[in-house]
Amino acid sequence: MALLQAVRSARLMQLRPQAAACRFAAAPALQPHGGIEAKAPAVQASLLGGLGAPLSKRNAGVSVLGCAIAMVAVGGCAQGIGQLFAALVVGMARNPSMKEDLFTYTLIGMGFLEFLAIVVILIAGLLLYSE
Numbered sequence: 001m002a003l004l005q006a007v008r009s010a011r012l013m014q015l016r017p018q019a020a021a022c023r024f025a026a027a028p029a030l031q032p033h034g035g036i037e038a039k040a041p042a043v044q045a046s047l048l049g050g051l052g053a054p055l056s057k058r059n060a061g062v063s064v065l066g067c068a069i070a071m072v073a074v075g076g077c078a079q080g081i082g083q084l085f086a087a088l089v090v091g092m093a094r095n096p097s098m099k100e101d102l103f104t105y106t107l108i109g110m111g112f113l114e115f116l117a118i119v120v121i122l123i124a125g126l127l128l129y130s131e
Contacts, residue, residue: 067128070120077117084109 088106092099 063128063130067124070124070127073120074117077113077120080113081110084113 084106088102091102095102
């Protein structure tokens with residue numbers, strides 16, 4: 001965490017050297033024994049005003065929108081599974097002697113589609129809870 005804070009401070013140092021150095025020094029990871037909460041109320045109020053402010057605003061709506069767009073692919077996986085089993089029925093109707101082989105290939109294809117759906121859900125969760 002301190003490493004990320006140092007990288008952010010270095011990036012801000014190009015814009016405002018004094019403010020970036022103060023933000024780095026006021027980081028809770030660098031405060032002894034509990035950070036800002038352990039200091040006097042007067043010092044705490046002065047730090048939270050400008051120096052303790054977050055470096056960027058979190059846009060929660062954008063992450064929800066990205067998650068919703070990523071979840072559209074789960075619908076595509078469901079459609080693919082439907083088409084897979086429709087092709088199984090058609091294949092079994094045309095050649096009933098290949099029933100076991102067609103079912104094996106269908107299960108392999110369904111496994112790939114389920115894996116894709118799980119990956120999409122994981123990426124959607126990553127988009128939802130990322131900053």
